[in-house]
Structure formats: C-alpha cells, structure tokens
Amino acid sequence: MNLDDPFAARMREQIRLIERYRQRVLSREGRQLDGDTAAFEWIARHAASFPSPERYAASPARRRRPTAGS
Numbered sequence: 001m002n003l004d005d006p007f008a009a010r011m012r013e014q015i016r017l018i019e020r021y022r023q024r025v026l027s028r029e030g031r032q033l034d035g036d037t038a039a040f041e042w043i044a045r046h047a048a049s050f051p052s053p054e055r056y057a058a059s060p061a062r063r064r065r066p067t068a069g070s
Helices: 006-029 035-049 053-057
Strands: none
Touching (some): 006 053
C-alpha cells in the first residue's frame, strides 16, 4: 500500500476515529460494539462531514487531522 495515497490516508484516519468511537461508546454507554457495528454507526453519524480524499492529497506539512466524530 502506498502510504502517500490520499485514499489510504483517509481510510486510516476513519479506522482510527471508528476505534475511538467504539471505546467512547463502551465507556459512556456500556455497549460493547464489534468492529462492523461501530463502523456502521460511525459512518451513519459522521461520514457526511468527513473530509474528502483530496484533503489528504496536500503536502504532509499542511495536513491536519480531521475532527469528525472524534
């Protein structure tokens, strides 16, 4: 996998945020979500506001982590 690929960078960030969501749901609601359920819920709630892949095509010095659902 090309680590500079904007689609791969976006996917890695989404995975990180989904895992964070999964941990937050467990601590706040006591629900233990499997990865698929956590991903489905996170996508339903936050995908529309998540930056497009073009956002990740910027030079590394200009990249900032998105905050959607974090």
